[in-house]
Amino acid sequence: MITKIKNRFNQNLLLKLFSILKFKNSKNVWNKILTIGVVVVFVSCTRPQPRKPVTQSTSTFLQESIIRNKIINKVEEEAFIKLMQADSSKDYITSEYGFWYYYNNKISETSALPKTGDEVTFTYEIRDINDEIIYTKEELGEKNYLVDKQELITGLQDGIKLMKEGETVTFLFPSHKAYGYSGYKKIKSNEPLIYKVTLHKILTNN
Template sequence: MRHFFLFLSFLALFFSCKAPEARKPVSVSSGSFINESINRNKELSAREEARIQKIIKQDTTHNYITSDGGFWYYYETKDTISNTTAKFGDIVNFNYDIKDLNGDTIYSRKELDTVNYAIDQEDLFFGLREGLKLMKEGETVVFLFPSYQAYGYYGDDHKIGTNIPLVSRVTLNKITKQSTKEN
C-alpha cells in the first residue's frame, strides 16, 4: 500500500509540473484597418499636393522650390551673400503668419508676435521647423505646407482643424549661434 501512495504522489508531481501552454487569440486581426488608413492618407496627400501644384502653376510671378521635406517655398527676400543657416540648438528670432490655401488668415503676424526658437529643441510644427533651417538672416520666405507637414490630423486645438494644408510667410530676423563647431 505504501508503494501505491508513493506511485500516486509521483504521478501527481509529474503531471502538475507541466509547462504552461500559450493560449490562442480569441480574434484574429487582418490588418485591414491599417491598410485602409494608409490608403486614406495617400489619397489625402495626393489631393493636397494637387491643390498646391495648382496654386504654383497659377502663380507665374514666383519661382517655387520643392524641399527635400515635402513642402514648397519661394523667396520674397533672399540673401545671396551669406551662407549662414541655423543648426541644432541655435536660437532664431522670426515673425510669421499662417493662412489656409485660399489665402484666408488663420493667425496674423500680430497674433503670433515675434518668436525666439531653439532649433530642434522646442515645440514647433514640423514644416516650419525644417523651413527655418533653410533660411538666412533677413530673408522672407513663403512656405506651402501639406497638412502632414503642418498640424496634421490633430490640428492645433484652436483655429486650425484636421488635415489643413497651410501657407506661412516667415521673416528670419536673427540667428544666434549656440555652438562653435558646425554640425
C-alpha cells in the same frame, strides 16, 4: 483575399473621385479636400466588416488609414501644384522635406544657416490654401526657438533651417507637415497651410 479585393476597389474608387475633382483654380480647394475626406470615411465605414480576429481588424484599420492618408496627400499636392501653376510670378522651389517655398526677400551674400542648437528669432503669419488669413503675425507674436530642441510643426522645423538671417520666405505645407489630423484651434483637421516667415536673428550656439 476578399478583404484585399475590397481595399483595392475602395482605393480605385477614391482615385477616380479624385480625378473628377480637378482643381481649376485655388478657390474652394478646402471644400474639395473635405469632400474627399468625407467620402473616404464613408467608404471605409459602410463596407461589410469581415469576421476576423482582432489582429486582422487592426491590420485592416491600418491599411485603410494608409489608403486614406495617401488620398489626402495626393489631393493636397494637386491643390498646391495648381496654385503654383496659376502664380507664375513666383519662383517656387520644391524642398526635399516634402513642401514648397519661395523667397519674398532673399539674401544674396553667403551667410550662416541655422543649425541644431542655435537660437533663432522669427515672426510669421498663417493662411489657408485659399490665401485667407488664419493667424496674423501680430496675433502670433515674435518667437524664439532653439533649432531642433523645441516643439514646432515639422514643416517649420525644416523650413527655418533653409533661411538666412533677414530673409522672408513663404512655405506651402501639406497637412502632414503641419497639424495633421488633429488640427489646432482655428486650423482644421488635415488642413494644408501657407506660412510667411521672416527670420530676424540667428544666435549661434558653439
